[in-house]
Amino acid sequence: MFDTRPRSTPLPDAPGVGYKPQHYTALLEEPGVVSWLEVHAENYMGDGGRPLAQLRHLSERFAISVHGVGLSIGGEAPLDRDHLARLKNLNNWLQPTVFSEHLAWSTHEGAFLNDLLPLPYTQSTLERVCRHIDHLQDTIGRQMMLENPSSYLAFAESTWSEPDFLREVSNRTGCGLLLDVNNVFVSATNLDYDPRAYIDAFPIDKVGEIHLGGHDEDADEHGHVLLIDSHGKPVVDPVWALLDHVLSASGPRPILIEWDNDVPEWPELHAEAHRASQALAKVPA
């Protein structure tokens, strides 16, 4: 079984940013309100060189969250054993503060599709996802957090709501949850539900980390607004407002700014982190 003892060094209830190499020097010289960083696990699975050297150095200064984007926890096939071994190795040498992955699939029949693909919320998906999370947590010897997806469509076959599904996964496996507030806003807009109702139904006590990011706006063939989770823009005001709603229920939590495409200069990214710190300052501890 994985270690269920309380984490000795949880992420601080403060802003963090998704690490981009172009911000390496700025982060060391003027981190401002940023006290922790998140890295994508798969970018640090080479044998050596600059990426690993930079991460090693940053980990002496910042708490690190490792965020997997390639395990395909929702995949129909068993988890990739080679990839599990790589995750175990990364967790062993880096000893990150937290580890998280996605409620999604990305690998099928030997092909990795480099996107977080959606799942039907059915009994068989539930059992498979729980089996895979058990396998992962047993392998890396620690608790993981599972992130809610951004949705563009729904499966007719789904029988669970997403918050209920995530609650059940967490109850069965002991995993924590990572709540991406932008994903909630994107999914709720695309699928016509109230994002606040989603938050109110969410097992908020299981949330160990919050994500915020930007999205693009498009429309489907019926003229219905279609938001796309692109991580290439500032967080929009309605998502900041939804964050306040989350924090009023959860209390202070670690908040990550994700900006993966069209990455801005450090001051612009830091401004987003600063706004997150202001949102945290309004919340009674």
Added chain:
Amino acid sequence: MTVSQTIFRAALLDPDKDRPNGLEDAKGRLARKRFDVYRNNVAVSLTEALETGFPAITKLLGEENFKAISGVFLRQHPPSSPLMMHYGQEFPSFLVEFEPLAHLGYLGDVAALELALRRAYHAADAAPIDPATLAAITPLELSDVSFSFAPAVAIVTSDWPIYGIWAFNMRNGPKPTAKPESILVLRPAFDPEPHLLTPAEASCMRSLLGGATLGDAAEQAALVDTGFNLGPLLTQLLTGNAITKITTKN
């Protein structure tokens, strides 16, 4: 109605296939453009990964052509692992065999060079020898010496002027002239660097990578060029932090 991942994946990679039934909007209407968000994410993200990994090929083909060719490649060769840093291993052979590019015979070897540079970037770190260790070996003993190399070290050989083509596109180098070229890839610290070798140096380097002694490697190189001088190559290997161990034959 169950949408299996086999059905989802097939429709994802083949834009001519219908979007799967059972994927809907909130009103229960078939999700067409919504499904296309995933199609687009996959194609765009894999194309971007190839562009990042093959900047010289992107320049040679032009961005629009590169995108179109990537679209063909990524459907034939989606990544086999989540490590995008390794994506595109089959790209050099794909470029060689891709009929519409048959008139650009050098593309495959230039792509192989870019792969070698990328591999070197992510290769394991290794402690180089102190150059003084080599200097301390007497000229008489030197011919019995063999080397171990850092994992980043590689040699790429082509019938085409791949260094010239690479440097012309990536470093504003002079216009390349038609001749075979070999390149030594070294990573002194974190940034891999390609070095043009003479044909005799390339022969010597291949022998050394194969574990030959300096004496045997130099002898082979002299068959290529009777005037072969080991000095410049040794200097390059030392300044490039390429040698990790010296072994003396008994």
